[in-house]
Amino acid sequence: MSKNEAPSVNRKEEIISAAIATFAEIGYYRATTAQVAERASISQPYIFKFFPTKEALLVAALEASWGRIVQSFKRVVESVPPSELEPALIEAYENILADRANEMLLQMQAQTISSEVVREEMRKGFRTVRLIVLEAFRNAGIPHPEERTLLFLARGMLCNISMALGMPELMEQ
Template sequence: MVRMSAEERRESVIRAAITEFARAGYNGTSTEVIAKRVGVSQPYLFRLFPNKQAIFLAASERCLADTRRVFGETAEGLEGEEALDAMAAAYQRLIADDPEKLLMQMQMYVAVAAAEAAGDHEFGEQVRAGWLELWDDVHLHLGADVGETTTFLAYGMLINVLVSLGFPAEHRIWSSFEE
């Protein structure tokens, strides 16, 4: 049996956390279930991360970083409409191939809203910082056009909502995306 390094275990925890938080949200996911998925004890989990919030934030950052990476790789060498179309197609593939990342994104928004309502503004600041990096990357790929960036991300959020709500691909709601 090959032993994993702490960094490899940490990576396993982040992947497991994305899966578990995507399914049950921040409040509905226990660190016990994450530890069990990875095959480690809770005490070991807390040697890798100081608390549940740190695990959630690492999973959130990974989700946003993966999306930024996909957009960056796809838009490399492209400009304007070509970059926009390539990133849109890449995002559609990303959420089709890895729906847990989409659900994790949605859980991020819920967790931040709940934390803000409870008076925890630091939690939201960390997630917002990651989302701002996503905005900035998309903005640069689209030629620093605020309107294009806003429209692209607005369509992305609409897609997130429709997919999260379970609208099937053949539903009439998707007809506006055929252009």
């Protein structure tokens, strides 16, 4: 890697982080690339060095947020015994919600965006997470792994709503 590549990669990640925060706080449609640039402390034209459109920036932000969930779940699957799998996955997701609430708010917004490329990124993320959980439940010998995966994903969506609305009582058991 040349000396110029590392700063570019870091800059790209900084722009994605700024986009996640800006889109989550203001909303994708209301947010501008100028606001993202301001948050990243760069000029607006510099964003377009990495992302040809605001939509491409959104897709990159979604890809990054899904990637963190996937990596977190993979670490759990690889490190906990089968008897602790489901509680450990739930805890991992709760940690993501606590540490990266903006990413979950971004994903919630993206579910309502009709752009096919955004919808495909969301489908890809959900499919990947579903397969990780389903395979882990199957490998752990958890009874009815398809149903348990469905319930796990549904609980995750309820966690998102609970966090977004500030209603922790939705998660009380």
